Amino acid sequence: MIAASLKALWKELTPFNAKLIAVSKTKPNEDLAEAYDAGNRIFGENKVQELVAKAEALPKDIEWHFIGHLQRNKVKYIAPFVSLIHAVDSVKLLKEINKQGAKHNRIIECLLQVHIAQEEAKFGFNTIELNQALSSPELNTLSHIKVIGLMGMATNTTNETQVISEFRGLQSVFKELKQTELPHNVEMKELSMGMSGDYKLALAEGSTMVRIGSSIFGLRNYPTNA
Secondary structure (H helix, E strand, C coil): CHHHHHHHHHHHHHHHCCEEEEECCCCCHHHHHHHHHCCCCEEEECCHHHHHHHHHHCCCCCEEEECCCCCHHHHHHHCCCCCEEEEECCHHHHHHHHHHHHHCCCCEEEEEEECCCCCCCCCCECHHHHHHHHCCHHHHCCCCEEEEEEEECCCCCCCHHHHHHHHHHHHHHHHHHHCCCCCCCEEEEEEEECCCCCHHHHHHCCCCEEEECHHHHCCCCCCCCC
16 A cells, blocks of 8 residues: 555656655554655654654664754754754754754755745745845854755645645745855755645646655554544
8 A cells, every 4th residue: 555655656756856755754663664665765754752763763774854843952853864854944943953963063954944824823934034044144154054945835725726826936936046146055956845635736836845644654643642
């Protein structure tokens, strides 16, 4: 089931040259091992404790992406090994990632999260804040981070016109930044948009990374007392 789902998705993503991040949050290691055996090497987690535990237990050539809201006091736990942090929503968080990257003598790649949804609950820079962050003198001093693109989450709605508009807006910001002179540690090459319910719309609007969980692993497993 997992292997078949992965193969179908890879085939679908190939024309777009987009990466598949298998969102494995709440899933047991056995499910991740099945996906790994099928050839998947990129997994996404949104809880630090769960990510650390899985990274310790599973093969070391896995590329771990942190896709959730990241608190500054928890960066230190994933800094030694995380491949990409998708949802950086403040310069303060970038500074902490840089601090922890320096401790481990590595450059940590990040995406800046842009708030594109019509939902207050979602995090991210607005476009004014994004431009302020990218023009901040502080950013140039951060030698242990590399911003490689943008990430966004569309509104959770069945209104496809709205979702397309939100993705298209983020793609427009991304393309504009690609033509802009940016700090030495910023390169606009990845646009992380799209999840199980809207990844096809995201691909059509230029996504280079899709974060897919339930379409691979089935519905998430939450504790009954949650």
